[in-house]
Structures are given as structure tokens and as C-alpha cells.
Amino acid sequence: MVTIYDIAKKANVSAMTVSRVINNKGRISEKTRSKVKRIMEELNYVPNEMARSLVLRETQVLFLLVTDITNPFFTTLARGAEDAANKLGYRVLFGNSDESLEKEREYIDTILKSRVDGVLVAPAGDGSLPHLESLRAHSVPFVLLDREVPGIGSDVVLGDSREGTRMLMEHMMGLGHKEIALVNGTPDVSSARLRATAYKEALKLNDLPAPAERILELGYAPRSSLARIGEWLDGLQPLPTAILCGNNMMAIQTIQAIRKKGLRVPEDISVCCFDDLGPVGEIDPFLTVAAQQAYQFGYKGMQLLTGRIADKENEDGEDAWTRILLPAELVVRRSVADLH
Incomplete structure (x- = not known):
């Protein structure tokens, strides 16, 4: 079976370069790209998803960690995140912290042991800082939803x-x-x-x-x-x-x-x-x-996360963080009496 290493050897390029051509990612000259594609055709190469993941260290799997999946806000948010991920070629794993810092820490540990490409997280609170710092230390891109955490810069989607x-x-x-x-x-x-x-x-x-x-x-x-x-x-x-x-x-x-x-x-x-x-x-x-706009929290958050993953080698620091503020809509019904 032909591997990306066979192609890399014949093309006199690295296996990483071959994987980037396969995934259409990264900065590669058109001359090199054409050369690699020609050799792939000559060798009748069929891309292997596992090999692609191992070389690029990308799994096309993301993690969404929310605080209360029974709340309709987070249920709708999760749908928005999944819809965006599917359009962008990713799958989503879900976790629910129950507003517990301890449970959140356990999920973060699991995420670090698993090979996910990035994390969308609604933090349990300010005490989530060490968990987010752990993701940053291990170069796992993340985007915050609904809440900010003092002490760490990140992309974030918030309500007003x-x-x-x-x-x-x-x-x-x-x-x-x-x-x-x-x-x-x-x-x-x-x-x-x-x-x-x-x-x-x-x-x-x-x-x-x-x-x-x-x-x-x-x-x-x-x-x-x-x-x-x-x-x-x-x-x-x-x-x-x-x-x-x-x-x-x-x-x-x-x-x-x-x-x-x-x-x-x-x-x-x-x-x-x-x-x-x-x-x-x-x-x-x-x-x-x-x-x-619960759906947009998840949808826009996923767009930010996948963009961050695609450009994680070119992060410019906190000046590059994106902060999206979504307005709320007043919906008047019957639960407030008129005292006049």
C-alpha cells in the first residue's frame, strides 16, 4: 500500500508537505503542490484518514463543553455549533460540566488525553482559569462561549x-x-x-x-x-x-x-x-x-474555533483575539403585570 512517506520520498519533500497538499492547507508553492499531486496520481495513492490525522496531528474532531445541557439555551447553542462544524467538515463531541469546576477539570483532562483539534467551552466561572491555561499550555485552541474568564485572552462569543x-x-x-x-x-x-x-x-x-x-x-x-x-x-x-x-x-x-x-x-x-x-x-x-441568540452563540463560536485551528501557527497574541457581542431581544408576554 502506498503511503504519504512513499510520495514524500519520491517528491523529495517532507511528509508534512504531502499531508498539507492532501488537506489543501498551509502555504505551499504551486510548483510543489503540482509535483506532489502528479506523483500521487502516478502511484495511485488513496488518502488514509488515520495517516492524515497522525501526520497533521489533526483529527477533524472538536469538543463542546457546556455547563447545563438541560437548559434550552445550551441545547440550542449545541445545535448551532454542530451545524457549523458539519458544514466545515468536523465532528463534535459533547460534555456537560453541571457548573462544577471539578467536573470541568475532569473533562479538560480527558480532552488533553484525546486528540481533538479544539474546544468550545462555556466556563463554569472565574475558577476555570487553570483549566484554560492547561489547554493553552498544550496548544489546544479554544473559544469561550457566554462567559469570559479574567486572566486569559481568547476568542469569545458573548451575549449583551x-x-x-x-x-x-x-x-x-x-x-x-x-x-x-x-x-x-x-x-x-x-x-x-x-x-x-x-x-x-x-x-x-x-x-x-x-x-x-x-x-x-x-x-x-x-x-x-x-x-x-x-x-x-x-x-x-x-x-x-x-x-x-x-x-x-x-x-x-x-x-x-x-x-x-x-x-x-x-x-x-x-x-x-x-x-x-x-x-x-x-x-x-x-x-x-x-x-x-443561542443558535448563533454555537454557530459563530464554531466558526471562530475552526478559523483559529486553521491559523494556529500564525497567532499574533491577544491583539488578534475576536470578541463577538450578540444583542438580546426583548420578548414581551404575560408574566409582568401592568400596575398603572
Whole structure:
């Protein structure tokens, strides 16, 4: 069986050069390219995928690591990533960290042991820094999704958390709400920090109070926070007229906690949040949301990653990092009452 080494020997070039001709990658003179292709035809060479992978150290396999695959936001994001990867000739492996730094570390270890070409990752939080540094140290290209991590430069696709929060707050205040509470992620997650900041700014701009007890910080982990939300509501006097939630899953649990107390949404307490509920939101269009472009997070992230892989030998440092900020859309439904 003819190998790329046979072709390289006859063409008097390296095996890497032959592989780049086969894969149509890299900077090779047209004279050399034509010569290699002519010898391939002479020897009736049929490309072997395993040999191609071993020489180029490319597998055409990518890894997508998200924090909660049960959340419709990440489910749709994953579809966007896979669609883009398929168009670009890649396959995608999936992992779910459950917002756990420990589980994320285990996945990163697996990724480093596996021969994947790059990683799309929604980091669990600021504590993900050593995991990303490990990828960088092993020359594994990566792109961040939904969250940034201080201390490391990278390509990143983000939603506009501040503007989305501003739109939700203005919507509620425009309907007469002045006592607005926040159920949010913890400050070690960049999107949660931005949403908390924008929430406080909106209240301040409208001369409304922002007592600390009206902010409940929960982990985004996909485990029930129903009891904690209920206890928090019990301690609020008076009850807020509206609650802004940091994501859709928190909003569902907040609505459950409110109803468990015999109260109604929106008649007694209004609720709105970031991220839509996917098909559920279409079947029962109830929740007012700042809908993010979940599909585009994955699609554009995959485009950035494959571009980085193709040009990883020519990285120019942090000046070359791409930061995509996707705007959210205010979708008004029935979950916020008009107090006028």
C-alpha cells in the first residue's frame, strides 16, 4: 500500500508537505503542490484518514463543553455549533460540566488525553482559569462561549448582558414596578456580574431603592433552588412587585416558589428573565424574556474555533483575539403585570 512517506520520498519533500497538499492547507508553492499531486496520481495513492490525522496531528474532531445541557439555551447553542462544524467538515463531541469546576477539570483532562483539534467551552466561572491555561499550555485552541474568564485572552462569543438587563428593567419600571428584586448567579460568573451591575444601575437611574436583601445569589447549577428561593421570599417585607431572574431555569424555580406560597404570577408578583424556554415558550407564551441568540452563540463560536485551528501557527497574541457581542431581544408576554 502506498503511503504519504512513499510520495514524500519520491517528491523529495517532507511528509508534512504531502499531508498539507492532501488537506489543501498551509502555504505551499504551486510548483510543489503540482509535483506532489502528479506523483500521487502516478502511484495511485488513496488518502488514509488515520495517516492524515497522525501526520497533521489533526483529527477533524472538536469538543463542546457546556455547563447545563438541560437548559434550552445550551441545547440550542449545541445545535448551532454542530451545524457549523458539519458544514466545515468536523465532528463534535459533547460534555456537560453541571457548573462544577471539578467536573470541568475532569473533562479538560480527558480532552488533553484525546486528540481533538479544539474546544468550545462555556466556563463554569472565574475558577476555570487553570483549566484554560492547561489547554493553552498544550496548544489546544479554544473559544469561550457566554462567559469570559479574567486572566486569559481568547476568542469569545458573548451575549449583551448589560443591555438585556436594561431592557427588562425598563419594561418592568415602565409598567409601574418600583420594588424589583433579583435572583441571579454568583459573582464568580462574568454574565452574572454584568447583570447584577446593570440591575443596580437601572434602579439608581430611576431613583429607586436597591436594598441588598432584594438580591438572591444562587449557583447556576441545574439542581433545585426551590427551597432557598422560598426562604428568601419569606424574609422580604414587603414582597417585591416583580423579580428579574438571571436565566430561564431560575425563573421557572422562582415561579414555582411563588405559587407554592399561594401567590400568583403576575397578579401578585411579576417575573421576567434572560433566555427563552425553547419550544415550551412557543406552546405557552407566558414568560417575558430577554431572548439571546443561542443558535448563533454555537454557530459563530464554531466558526471562530475552526478559523483559529486553521491559523494556529500564525497567532499574533491577544491583539488578534475576536470578541463577538450578540444583542438580546426583548420578548414581551404575560408574566409582568401592568400596575398603572
